Amino acid sequence: MRTDSHNLAQSALEQAKKVITEHFGENYANPKQYAAKAKGAQEAHEAIRPTDLSARPEVIKKELDPKQFKLYDLIWKRTLASQMASAIFDQTTIDISATTNNQLPITNYQFRATGQVVKFDGFIKVYTEGRDEHEPPEEESRLPEMTEGEILKLIQLLPLQHFTEPSPRYTDATLIKALEAHGIGRPSTYAPTLATIQDRKYVEKLEKKYHPTEIGFLVNDMLVENFPEIVDIGFTSHIEEGLDDIAEGKKKWIPLVEEFYTPFKKHLIEKEATVEKLEEQTDIPCPTCGKKMVIKFGRMGKFLACPDLECKTTKPLPEEEAKIKELDEKTKDERCPLCGKDMTVRRGRFGYFLGCSNYPRCKGISKIWNKTGFKCPNCRAKATERDGEQSRTTKEALRQGSGRSDKKLIGEIVEKKSRGRGKVFYACTNYPDCNFLMNKKPESEEELQRVWQDWKANPPKIKKPRKSADN
Ligand SMILES: [Zn+2]
Ligand SMILES: [Zn+2]
Ligand SMILES: [Zn+2]
The missing domain is CATH 1.10.290.10 (Topoisomerase I, domain 4)
Known part of the structure; x- marks a missing residue:
């Protein structure tokens, strides 16, 4: 299926x-x-x-x-x-005239209602689809059956003002719908497409809605200006159709790839020489030579660089320096999992992480978690179980002359985000060794115990989250 x-x-x-x-x-x-x-x-x-x-x-x-x-x-x-018949609606406009009752002078008001009258309910008898938020609620536009000249009773007057709203931001569902409508991508590529635009930080997902980032705008403008054909919807859709034909054995792949690649390669070489690098002037002096630094875009996002090619000094943006300081403060008690030394905040392709202060001699790293302050009840139970066994095996081991203990640390419950949909959940830092997780943030030890008992009694049959974009 x-x-x-x-x-x-x-x-x-x-x-x-x-x-x-x-x-x-x-x-x-x-x-x-x-x-x-x-x-x-x-x-x-x-x-x-x-x-x-x-x-x-x-x-x-x-x-x-x-x-x-x-x-x-x-x-x-x-x-x-x-498998049911369509519902039939009459599109109706009803004009209602009303006069003031107890006030002089008597004034006439005209009200108009437009909407639908159900003539035959068809499939609606069984099911009405959940609506998207930009569509008007159906009940509101549905009118009761009425006859001309009917006397209506005023129940309530609701003064409301309506404004034209901007078109809504894309969600996972509406973006996939749009891709489908334009023939861009195929069912197997929708999910990776959504993950890629987030991984590359072209968009940010806030409350399930996609918001373009500054780098998203810049990359888009650059592509539209310099590579109009590869961001042309018609062209992309045409290539997709060609790929379908290849999959079905109707076309050979070399001519199609050639048709795309030959002009693209030539164009790319030309543009590489002419397109301006994305740089922005600042008033921040270079700490080494004093020249005004420029903002550059790297794999990790924006950073400050000295324009002097000899000097080569780079440093983080002021707001980023502040962020690093804040994270440093938050993680000051963390120690290197390999050597036990202090950790320092670093930034990588996927955001901030902690690296051993003894780098490059020690390569210990760890993630920066949003901690809940609770230890994992699942790990704790496993540790207790192991301790029981261990007292036996340790005695055994001691007798055999090896006192090695392989006891693992007890994980902590931290905030995580699911990849793709970005849903927040709370799980153990020992994942994948321990896959305890909960949807709600634990507020008390009792609550945590209760959730864990439920989880243990009813272990999740669903697939484990393969990867999580942690923060
Ligand atoms: Zn410099
Ligand atoms: Zn270390
Ligand atoms: Zn655990």
């Missing part, structure tokens, strides 16, 4: 028709096969659907836990709704 497939087995279509006719009437059934939305989506796989549509959610509810029920209910409803 694939989440991006729209394909349903013939037997499922037939059963859907039967179930719909039985419960809602024949006029509600409209079995159909949907074509794939995105090119290159795999038709061979079936969409996710209940194996037996006659098992209605209400009927099997008692067999399921609440989460299973919610999921089953959603899949059942969506599957069934997809």
Whole structure:
């Protein structure tokens, strides 16, 4: 099964028709096969659907836990709704005239309501899709059935002013929708695309919404100005189609790659010589030679550099220096995991981390965590268990002349972020040796114990988060 497939087995279509006719009437059934939305989506796989549509959610509810029920209910409803007739609405405008009652002079007011009147509910009988926030709430635009000349009763007057809103920022879902609509990328490349624009710091995700960063704007402007063809949607979509043809054996790959690469390579060499390097003047004097430093962009983001090519002095930006100082303060009690010496804050490709102050002689590093102040209950339990065993094995070992102990440190519960979606969760620093995690920030030892007991009683069957973008 694939989440991006729209394909349903013939037997499922037939059963859907039967179930719909039985419960809602024949006029509600409209079995159909949907074509794939995105090119290159795999038709061979079936969409996710209940194996037996006659098992209605209400009927099997008692067999399921609440989460299973919610999921089953959603899949059942969506599957069934997809095989039902369209809903029919009348687009209506209603003019309402009102007069002031107890006030003189008598004034006439005109109000207008535009909206929809449901003529036939069709699939809505089973399922209404959750709406995106930029769409008007459906209830608000739905009107009751009315006849001309009907006398209405005033219940409430709500003075409201509406403003035109800017188009909403992209979320994971709306960005994928846009990529799909333009034929850019394929189901297998959507997730890596979203991860890449974040890894390269072109966008930042705040409350699930993408915000372009300064470097994002700069890179975009530079590409649009100097490489218009590779950021052209039509061109990219054309290449994607060519790649599909190659995958299906309809085209040879060398001519297509040649068509793209030959002009691109020539263009790249030209531009390398002419495009200005991204540099910005500052008033900050170079600590070595006193010349005014410039801001440059490196792999790690912005930094200050001396314009004198002989001098070569570089240093972090003032705001970054402040950040490093703050992190230094926060991590002053951390010691090198290899040699026990002090650690210093450094910056790498993926942000700040701690490195041994004895570098390069010692290469000890550790992450800078947002700590919750709680020790991992799972590690603690494992350590206690091990201690029990160890007292036996240690005695045994001592007898055999080796007193080595392989006891591991107890992890701490720290804040982590899931890769891709950026969801915050709390987990053990000993991951992947210890995979205890919780969604909510622990507030007390009791709460932590309770969550851990639940976790232990019901170990997560879901896939472990493979990597986490830590901060
Ligand atoms: Zn200098
Ligand atoms: Zn060290
Ligand atoms: Zn742990």
